[in-house]
Amino acid sequence: QQQVKQSPQSLIVQKGGIPIINCAYENTAFDYFPWYQQFPGKGPALLIAIRPDVSEKKEGRFTISFNKSAKQFSLHIMDSQPGDSATYFCAASMNSGGYQKVTFGTGTKLQVIP
């Protein structure tokens, strides 16, 4: 069962634009929401994360907006650069039987055009 829905599947923006990637979840037991960035041939790398008691978190050019009541969260990339071209995965996690169960979205392939 897909518990984290991510959209869009792909996204093309021009340099300086603000791409927005959206995710929605179903299980209210999730208590940690990380975003991962993945370049071709590499593993996913933790980019930024948020917990549900916070509505927004900024780290550099990356911002997570979180809407607990709507069970939605999104990633905004300010002043996007060609080097940001990558696949982005949202995720939701919760402690399940002593380990961190992480459910991933299906990914968004971002292309930033110079």
Next chain:
Amino acid sequence: DAGITQSPRHKVTETGTPVTLRCHQTENHRYMYWYRQDPGHGLRLIHYSYGVKDTDKGEVSDGYSVSRSKTEDFLLTLESATSSQTSVYFCAISEAPNQPQHFGDGTRLSIL
């Protein structure tokens, strides 16, 4: 980058053969995970380990087994590989259950 090394990085093999993938970490983290990544599915957990000789199943564990005899090594074995197991396999580690997971660079496995 977290000290995670996966080997081999690429492998092509035939249906019915056994395959073992290795994950080696230098971070001394207690938790280790094996995921597979397929288009349209994101990453899905195969097995995880919460200590030496302590392992458990994830959501897609059928056809896979794991072993962890040392803190630093976590092995994933496909006893009799099938074409449906063609995928990219990622190892991840975390210090504790509520800490972020950090990923290796993956093994691309093709089963013909």
